[in-house]
Amino acid sequence: MTVTVRKTPITAALQGRRRPLEPAFRVVLLASLAIAVVFLGILLAYVVSEGWGRLDSRLWTNFPSKLYPERAGAQSAIVGTVYIIGLTGAFCVPIGVMTAIYLEEYASREHWWNRLIELNIQNLAAVPSIVYGILGLGVLARGLDLGRTLITAALTLSLLVLPVVIIAAREAIRAVPGSIRQGSLALGATQWQTIWRQVLPAAVPGIATGTILALSRAIGEAAPLLLLGAVTHITFNPESVTDAYTVLPIQxxxxIKQPEAEFHTLASAAIVILLAILLLMNSVAIWLRNRYEKRG
Structure with a gap:
């Protein structure tokens, strides 16, 4: 039996109007993508060409120098950046994932406090980073007497990116099919066993992607760290979480503020190093995502 759908004049007019607009919309999208890629390529080419003369071992083996740009390096800034990103990930990822598990698997939508938590998480994701810097300075550095140290900076950046981690982890957990949960529970597993052995492994690709986006934002932040004592001239590597520090964006x-052209070349080379660290982080996230997708 064949069912024939009768087209009204309005439906035919709408379909006829969509057909010429769809190719035009695709062209606009491709043009926007091309413009973004071209500008990004120009920026990368400019930075690499400007800093190529100082992309050598002096950059990561020497410490900063105010008087001798030919001897200056960014070892303390590179080490400080790696420490801060490592501590930030260690603080925010477990808390963010556990919060997402609670909100998606345990929290009841009928309770007003759960709705309040969700509203605050969404609002905190849009707060400017300088506000977190003021919060870290007032509460962590002075209120808790942690000082302007490495641990204060890591905790502040963790608060900054925590809403992003929570939102990404919630979306990844929500995307796991309900049949996986039902099948695990039907076989006698507890709710926590279902979450730990079934839901989380299936959600790891999405969680890894969201986490790396959050840490990518943290690695480029300079405004909060200016308030938290990320001084620009550090000639030693931090040995504990209570030491002074500096990071690549501050360095x-x-x-760039220096008048000598040699320092501008150093800045371009340091930008390349910062991009290399960021690409390495993204590569690890892509590897984790592909590994767990193959297992699934």
């Missing part, structure tokens, strides 16, 4: 900013 780059300091070199």
């Amino acid at each position: 780059i900013f300091n070199w």
